[in-house]
Amino acid sequence: MKASRSSFCLIFLVTIGLVACAGPEPILKSNTRVQLYGKDQAARDAAVCGEKAERAGLQHGTNRSGNAGAGATLGIVGGAAVGASVGGVLGFLAGTYKPLQPQPDYAAFVERCLKEKGYETTGWQ
Helix, strand or coil: CHHHHHHHHHHHHHHHHHHHCCCCCEEECCCHHHHHHHHHHHHHHHHHHHHHHHHCCCCCCCCHHHHHHHHHHHHHHHCCCCCHHHHHHHHHHHHHCCCCCCCHHHHHHHHHHHHHCCCCEEEEC
16 A cells, blocks of 8 residues: 555656646647648647747746745745645646746747647647
């Protein structure tokens, strides 16, 4: 029983770690292009545009781990009355799910690339 609990915790932490490193992604409007080729192809095209932006020297600038760290810090400070550990965990989780906004030049590059491919963006997540 103890081994399964520790295995679960390890899997959970690895999953959170992988999600925490994810940068912002464009939200694509469901237009004709998305309907013809599907969401999987749209996600691949968005990834290609992001890679092109990074090769051009642009960085997305925000990731979930940064948001999580800031959220945990605020949670510890704000959760002093409730308990620092509870506040830290709640702040960490809130920071992880905070909307991501990329650097403006990175966003403009990716949005322009996607527009050239026939996609429309409605924001970032």
